[in-house]
Amino acid sequence: YDHRAHGGSYKRTSSDAYPYVTFDFTGRSFSVLYTSNWRYRELYAYVDGVYIGTINEQNPGLDFQERWDYPGQLPYGAHTLKLVFRSTGRRTTGSVDAVIVR
Secondary structure, eight states: OOTTSGGGOOEEOOSOSSOEEEEEEEESOEEEEEEEBTTBOEEEEEETTEEEEEEEOBOSSOEEEEEEEOOSOOOSEEEEEEEEEEOBTTBOBOEEOEEEEO
16 A cells, blocks of 8 residues: 555556566556656557557656556447556566556
8 A cells, every 4th residue: 555656546467577567447548657666667558469569668757647648549349458567677667556547
């Protein structure tokens, strides 16, 4: 629990090589809220199996409710977001705080 996170909590990954999280949603666009830290890694974002961008969670401090906005528009309907955490040397963890669907 941390009151600085969206809704008072966030999830961190384990130190597995490529852990991932999937999220089914209905809409046209979305944003990912996350916590950044010097030990965190990059997230590869996919929608419906197609790579759409990289979210860099690396930051010298500890910042909550960082935001990455999907830059495009999807056809309205059901979609699956997959976030794959990429290990980068010493950076062994990552986080997801919330997904905002529009």
